[in-house]
Amino acid sequence: MPFVNIRITRDGATAEQKKALIEGVTQLLVDTLNKNPATTTVIIDEVDTDNWGVGGRTVTDLRSEAK
Amino acid sequence: MPFVNIRITRDGATAEQKKALIEGVTQLLVDTLNKNPATTTVIIDEVDTDNWGVGGRTVTDLRSEAK
Amino acid sequence: MPFVNIRITRDGATAEQKKALIEGVTQLLVDTLNKNPATTTVIIDEVDTDNWGVGGRTVTDLRSEAK
Amino acid sequence: MPFVNIRITRDGATAEQKKALIEGVTQLLVDTLNKNPATTTVIIDEVDTDNWGVGGRTVTDLRSEAK
Amino acid sequence: MPFVNIRITRDGATAEQKKALIEGVTQLLVDTLNKNPATTTVIIDEVDTDNWGVGGRTVTDLRSEAK
Amino acid sequence: MPFVNIRITRDGATAEQKKALIEGVTQLLVDTLNKNPATTTVIIDEVDTDNWGVGGRTVTDLRSEAK
Numbered sequence: 001m002p003f004v005n006i007r008i009t010r011d012g013a014t015a016e017q018k019k020a021l022i023e024g025v026t027q028l029l030v031d032t033l034n035k036n037p038a039t040t041t042v043i044i045d046e047v048d049t050d051n052w053g054v055g056g057r058t059v060t061d062l063r064s065e066a067k
Numbered sequence: 068m069p070f071v072n073i074r075i076t077r078d079g080a081t082a083e084q085k086k087a088l089i090e091g092v093t094q095l096l097v098d099t100l101n102k103n104p105a106t107t108t109v110i111i112d113e114v115d116t117d118n119w120g121v122g123g124r125t126v127t128d129l130r131s132e133a134k
Numbered sequence: 135m136p137f138v139n140i141r142i143t144r145d146g147a148t149a150e151q152k153k154a155l156i157e158g159v160t161q162l163l164v165d166t167l168n169k170n171p172a173t174t175t176v177i178i179d180e181v182d183t184d185n186w187g188v189g190g191r192t193v194t195d196l197r198s199e200a201k
Numbered sequence: 202m203p204f205v206n207i208r209i210t211r212d213g214a215t216a217e218q219k220k221a222l223i224e225g226v227t228q229l230l231v232d233t234l235n236k237n238p239a240t241t242t243v244i245i246d247e248v249d250t251d252n253w254g255v256g257g258r259t260v261t262d263l264r265s266e267a268k
Numbered sequence: 269m270p271f272v273n274i275r276i277t278r279d280g281a282t283a284e285q286k287k288a289l290i291e292g293v294t295q296l297l298v299d300t301l302n303k304n305p306a307t308t309t310v311i312i313d314e315v316d317t318d319n320w321g322v323g324g325r326t327v328t329d330l331r332s333e334a335k
Numbered sequence: 336m337p338f339v340n341i342r343i344t345r346d347g348a349t350a351e352q353k354k355a356l357i358e359g360v361t362q363l364l365v366d367t368l369n370k371n372p373a374t375t376t377v378i379i380d381e382v383d384t385d386n387w388g389v390g391g392r393t394v395t396d397l398r399s400e401a402k
Contacts, residue, residue: 001175001276001277001320001322001327002274002275002276003137003175003177003274003275004272004273004274004275005272005273005275006270006271006272006297007244007270007271007272007273008269008270008297008301008303009269013301015117015125015127017300017301018117018118018125019124019125019128020299020300021296021297021300021301022120022123022124022125023120023123023124024296024299024300025293025296026120026122026123027123028289028292028293028296029274029276029289031288031292032285032288032289032292033276033281033285033289035276037122037123038121038122039121039122039173039322040120040121040122040123041119041120041121041135041137041175042119042120042121043074043114043118043119043120043137044118044119044120045114045118046118047244047246050216050219051219051244051245051246051247052242052243052244052245052269053223053224053227053241053242053243053244053245054239054240054241054242054243054269054307055227055238055239055240055241056223056224056227056228056238056241057220057223057224058216058219058220058223059269060216061220068142068143068186068188068193068376069140069141069142070140070141070338070376070378071138071139071140071141072138072139072141073136073137073138073163074136074137074138074139075135075136075163075167075169076135080167082251082259082261084166084167085251085252085259086258086259086262087165087166088162088163088166088167089254089257089258089259090254090257090258091162091165091166092159092162093254093256093257094257095155095158095159095162096140096142096155098154098158099151099154099155099158100142100147100151100155102142104256104257105255105256106188106255106256106374107254107255107256107257108253108254108255108336108338108376109253109254109255110208110248110252110253110254110338111252111253111254112248112252113252119135121135121173126135141378149318149326149328152318152319152326153325153326153329156321156324156325156326157321157324157325160321160323160324161324171323171324172322172323173322173323174321174322174323174324175320175321175322176320176321176322177275177315177319177320177321178319178320178321179315179319180319181378181380184350184353185353185378185379185380185381186376186377186378186379187357187358187361187375187376187377187378187379188373188374188375188376188377189361189372189373189374189375190357190358190361190362190372190375191354191357191358192350192353192354192357194350195354202309202343202344202387202389202394203341203342203343204271204309204311204341204342205339205340205341205342206339206340206342207337207338207339207364208337208338208339208340209336209337209364209368209370210336214368218367218368221366221367222363222364222367222368225363225366225367226360226363229356229359229360229363230341230343230356232355232359233352233355233356233359234343234348234352234356236343240307240389242269242271242309244271253336255336255374260336283385283393283395286385286386286393287388287392287393287396290388290391290392290393291388291391291392294388294390294391295391305390305391306389306390307389307390308388308389308390308391309387309388309389310387310388310389311342311382311386311387311388312386312387312388313382313386314386
């Protein structure tokens with residue numbers, strides 16, 4: 001019955017990568033907490049780098065400087 | 068003052084359907100908990116089926132198999 | 135498959151009221167969007183009034199003044 | 202280490218405005234709670250006005266009437 | 269930089285189990301998306317079974333019947 | 336109309352500090368985006384350090400080592 005929300009920056013994660021993430025986190029909840037995978041829900045949100053901040057800076061700016 | 072977040076798969080819900088959902092859940096909070104509708108906030112998030120998993124599978128894959 | 139998160143102030147909502155809320159919002163998603171109730175998940179969060187703000191004031195303060 | 206999620210209607214907030222918001226809320230957490238800005242994360246979600254309801258009405262409708 | 273929110277029913281998950289869950293999901297994001305573990309944040313919310321509904325019923329009731 | 340959710344570790348933030356945080360973030364949304372403070376909602380969640388992970392470790396463990 002767990003509900004998992006994963007938020008990542010929008011960086012071109014592929015459908016295959018998202019499948020692997022959903023499969024992996026569902027299995028992890030079986031392995032660590034014996035949760036029923038059939039009722040585990042996972043939602044991935046992809047967020048624009050202008051809308052994500054760390055350390056008071058947007059990820060857009062942090063990456064621009066790191067180049 | 069309640070805050071409600073409804074997450075559904077992105078499947079072409081119409082503006083009329085979303086209105087009905089917002090109106091209905093606001094009224095439900097009046098009926099069950101006597102909450103003030105004027106300050107009830109509802110946000111609907113529509114999520115791509117590649118980004119939603121149940122039972123360790125994406126909804127994209129579950130629907131593809133169900134055809 | 136919808137996921138609904140309802141946030142209310144912690145005001146002594148009873149188990150019966152929370153049942154009615156969960157039942158009602160699940161049915162609403164059937165009625166408005168034809169969603170499958172079996173896979174609809176609802177989570178209610180009850181939040182202390184010191185931790186909830188509207189108009190820049192805590193609900194604790196707003197209620198204190200309204201007495 | 203704080204995590205902040207700011208949800209606003211999608212109204213053309215500029216990258217500069219979002220930068221100011223991220224910078225401001227990160228500094229606020231330093232000023233009020235002495236939180237480490239380096240590990241403060243902020244995510245801004247912009248939501249369509251059809252998907253946001255207040256008082257049982259969509260923001261789309263509320264704005265239309267207010268014209 | 270990912271942010272993960274895991275919601276489970278409050279069932280006595282131990283500190284060791286929560287450590288394993290946090291470690292596992294952080295590693296999963298390295299393995300599937302090459303995300304930097306140092307800036308990955310995970311928050312686990314434990315929710316009372318009266319406040320969690322599936323299929324229009326509370327988990328409290330579903331478990332009571334399943335006995 | 337903005338909705339803000341601030342998540343911090345449960346570390347004894349006082350009611351006064353939470354008031355300052357709610358007041359500050361509401362004003363910030365006025366200053367940066369000209370949002371109406373009357374309809375701005377802020378919810379603060381305080382999370383146990385066993386339930387918060389950074390870098391694959393719980394905050395409980397990170398703090399224990401830092402002593």
